[in-house]
Amino acid sequence: MALQSLDIIRRSATSTPSPGQRRTLEVAKLIDVTKCIGCKACQVACMEWNDTRDAVGTNHGVLDNPADLTADSWTVMRYSEVETDRGLEWLIRKDGCMHCGNPGCLKACPAPGAIVQYSNGIVDFHEENCIGCGYCITGCPFNIPRLSERDSKVYKCTLCSDRVASGLEPACVKTCPTGAIVFGSKEDMLHHAEGRIADLRERGFARAGLYDPKGVEGTHVMYVLHHADKPELYSGLPGNPTIGPMVELWKGAAKPLASLGLAAIGVGAFFHYVAKGPNEVVADGKEGEDETRS
């Protein structure tokens, strides 16, 4: 999806307005991990729709396969066996881009238009503008983008921005056999999550809740968790993801201030020369009397 979509609200490395005349409905994908059976149909659907094919990996005795996100695998299932007060639990989480309200990748990206955020909330990479520096990886609080070894561009889940733009739901949502993934307006998804959480609480999951972290101004991929108080149980889902002080410092006000500082040195030097004049060899007093300018 290029800039013609006319509904861009944020564009990497750009301080002037982006084409944003059109406003679209804010969308969200809700992943109810309590309904997920870990079948990986979503992974397959993602590869099918986006036509990516990951290398065949090695099975090392667990279900995780592929073992991690790659430039070809934009979503993977993560399986964690944890001991909770309810005994042994198998917590399965579909991992992928969270489409943050305030995306760290977009903030860190130095290439204009390589990362955009549409008014519907989708954060999309435009690889034709990507220079392959990997700053988005540095900026992401969820460790999602992956640099391709083939073309040195970075890839991640697009939330099927091409499908959504045509009024379809993302491929993973379309294929989920248990209805664990639903898609719609963010408002509707919040409402749907409320019902699910009330149901879970009734059934004994007192800490069930929604994962829509405020530290990144909410996400457009949300989870219903049975243990919302401990998201880390789900293969290290961050408890309080934020862009982080280091990235803020790196990409925040310090840079324009630094530019001003450098400009001040240049201007200051010029006026020093104007005010004080050059530092020339002077033949004043007895020190210079035996040497004169040649």
Place this chain on the structure above:
Amino acid sequence: MKRDPDMLPRFTASERVNHWLVAIIFFLMTLSGLVFFQPLYYPLNQLFGGGTWARILHPFFGVVMILFFGGMFFRFRKLSAMTPIDWEWLRHLRAMASGDDRNMPEAGKLNGGQKLMFWSLVTCMVLLVLSGIVIWRAYFSFLFPAFLVRFAAVVHAAAGVVMIALIMVHIYVAFWTKESIDAMLHGTVRKVWAKQHHPAWYREMTGGGK
């Protein structure tokens, strides 16, 4: 090479060549590095064949810089050792900058300002190289945890700005102090120049006479 009794040799040909090689690579590094610094400077990527080329080239310029700056370091590190007179010289910096150099402590071949500049640049260069390795995504970043890459990105940007600021000051002072650029271009300076700016070195070179 012509010999002029009024001239003193200040920098050897290899020192001068080394200095200017570092200067050239510094400009390549700065212009290509600013591309990633802030959107304002992104158009500089055109000097290098586009953003992707700037991204590819910048760290390799860094490798060349390590070699050339390393040469400068080993050539000038002993000459740049700070002495009590140098610290005293620095305390008179304000008067010096106002154009009054009559009461400056007697500087040797390099004055306190030049020596401090040298060590500041060395410090920046060490920080830039170390942080640069950590944020070189194509080859090294995967070896380091995310928090370290973030920290290195901050260090690299900050050290880069400080280095650019130092070099701006360095260039201005060289321009302000007339005839000092001649020393780095031709290798020699007039005796009167040496006597005024580096009296201790002047005495050393001319056998102690005032």
